[in-house]
Amino acid sequence: MVQIGNPSNWLVFRCAPTVAYAAARMGTMRRPSALIDTGRYPIATMGQRRNDLVASVRTGLADDGCAVLPGFLSTTGRRELLAEALEREPRAFYNPANEANVHLGDGDPTLPDDHPRNRFLARTNGFVRADEWDDSTHAKRLYDWSPLKDFLRDCLGKDELYVYDDPVSNMIVNVQRTGQEFNWHFDTNEFTITMLLQPADQGGLFEYVPDLRNPADENEAGVSAVLDGDRRDVRTIDLCPGDLQFFLGRFSLHRVTPNEGATTRLLLIMSFGESPGSVGSVQRTRSLYGKVTDTHLAAASAPVRADALVD
Ligand SMILES: O=C(O)CCC(=O)C(=O)O
Numbered sequence: 001m002v003q004i005g006n007p008s009n010w011l012v013f014r015c016a017p018t019v020a021y022a023a024a025r026m027g028t029m030r031r032p033s034a035l036i037d038t039g040r041y042p043i044a045t046m047g048q049r050r051n052d053l054v055a056s057v058r059t060g061l062a063d064d065g066c067a068v069l070p071g072f073l074s075t076t077g078r079r080e081l082l083a084e085a086l087e088r089e090p091r092a093f094y095n096p097a098n099e100a101n102v103h104l105g106d107g108d109p110t111l112p113d114d115h116p117r118n119r120f121l122a123r124t125n126g127f128v129r130a131d132e133w134d135d136s137t138h139a140k141r142l143y144d145w146s147p148l149k150d151f152l153r154d155c156l157g158k159d160e161l162y163v164y165d166d167p168v169s170n171m172i173v174n175v176q177r178t179g180q181e182f183n184w185h186f187d188t189n190e191f192t193i194t195m196l197l198q199p200a201d202q203g204g205l206f207e208y209v210p211d212l213r214n215p216a217d218e219n220e221a222g223v224s225a226v227l228d229g230d231r232r233d234v235r236t237i238d239l240c241p242g243d244l245q246f247f248l249g250r251f252s253l254h255r256v257t258p259n260e261g262a263t264t265r266l267l268l269i270m271s272f273g274e275s276p277g278s279v280g281s282v283q284r285t286r287s288l289y290g291k292v293t294d295t296h297l298a299a300a301s302a303p304v305r306a307d308a309l310v311d
Helices: 048-064 075-091 138-143 146-156 220-227 282-289 294-299
Strands: 066-069 126-128 171-176 182-185 191-198 206-209 235-237 244-247 253-256 265-273
Touching: 048 066, 048 146, 048 244, 066 235, 075 126, 075 138, 075 171, 075 191, 075 265, 138 171, 138 265, 146 191, 146 244, 282 294
Parallel strands: none
Antiparallel strands: 066 244, 126 171, 171 265, 182 253, 191 244, 191 265, 206 235, 206 253
């Protein structure tokens, strides 16, 4: 974590109540840079300040698999991105099954009942799909903005970074209304950035266990321990609106606790990968987003993954 400083206290205090932005749009299309507080985060300008930012994120990711840049979005960015999310939130998809395992996938009848693959936990959140945003939206323009991708690539120390190729889930909003939660799980894509647009008044906290699995080891015993309530390695973050969070969700088990307040929690998620062509599995995509495309069906026979982990 970048900004927290004191690893013995992973629960960051809840931010002051934010202005409840009206959904009214400004009617003006902003440059992507206007959505970012570039005074504080000059990500598009090469130089020492950018280098320092990159170094601080790298340290957070190396130490904890997670880093936060507080107040990354400008006031305009928070307003515009929240307005777009609020407009689409009524069309979020909720899976009536209301439960999922850590792979957000099917169980396996050949494995014991207490194997992580066969342990299903409450998952009641919804998602606004990527195809709800066309290329003219602020969120999509920011996702496709090269200086942001270049900054992320440098923060990750990668030679190249690709927008996650999944047309249904590469840029989504996690919607958690009162009482809703997102169970412990791993991600398919290697790397995600999130931007909190509207927090829960109570609850709705992001929790994670860094590096619980790695490309060579699913660490089923470690996963089972967390599911059984072992909180020794659990870290909790209470994000503020406009914060940018870097997260290596393929290896760190993570969840969002139930929203215990009256305000719907809305979080924008942008996913990236080290290799092109990776998309979610047909089962997982249908279950989470209620839809698959020809791209998912075509990729099913030869999935592109950087490792052999269960999705
Ligand atoms: O809503 C969040 O903070 C986390 C979303 C999440 O778990 C994910 O993107 O996999």
